[in-house]
Amino acid sequence: DAMVIQNPRYQVTQFGKPVTLSCSQTLNHNVMYWYQQKSSQAPKLLFHYYDKDFNNEADTPDNFQSRRPNTSFCFLDIRSPGLGDAAMYLCATSRDQGNEQFFGPGTRLTVL
């Protein structure tokens, strides 16, 4: 089945220690998104790639970076995680920007 895969499912890191989360998709969608979701809240868009074009949300901290080396993969780098960055990180894809988004299972990040 075509899908969105996120690794790892659970990540524990120490305060200030860089961490990278990965997302891959077999849907061949041209748009990939990274969201942050905290408990009982709506997902908050961090940034998205439309093909190779990177689009950062205005309120996304500089601490968060992303890379998309090819159509299938997208990475979220958190350069210096703080306690406030503990959350579920969701990757999603869509065919163009107006269509439904397909979500991965998420990576739950714990910051000690």
Added chain:
Amino acid sequence: AQSVSQHNHHVILSEAASLELGCNYSYGGTVNLFWYVQYPGQHLQLLLKYFSGDPLVKGIKGFEAEFIKSKFSFNLRKPSVQWSDTAEYFCAVNAWAGNNRKLIWGLGTSLAVNP
């Protein structure tokens, strides 16, 4: 600024009760409308969507929603809920924001269905 408002933050129902979750948005242009569901411990998945055409759309698991353009609303309904419908429900509107289209999310409604 565009926004999506979900009227009910927490809903508790008994099985077989009818469900209606309200969703209103503020955006004057063309929108694509979605309801997503997040079951406990699972990933977000699409319940239903509206792009154009018949304003009454049917989704998975017996859910439906009606787009009323004049009211900027896209309410979700199910005639008879089941315990397995316990989940978080998000209304989302895809609209232009600057040069990009993005999903504007409601805050979500937590539905608990008692057996």
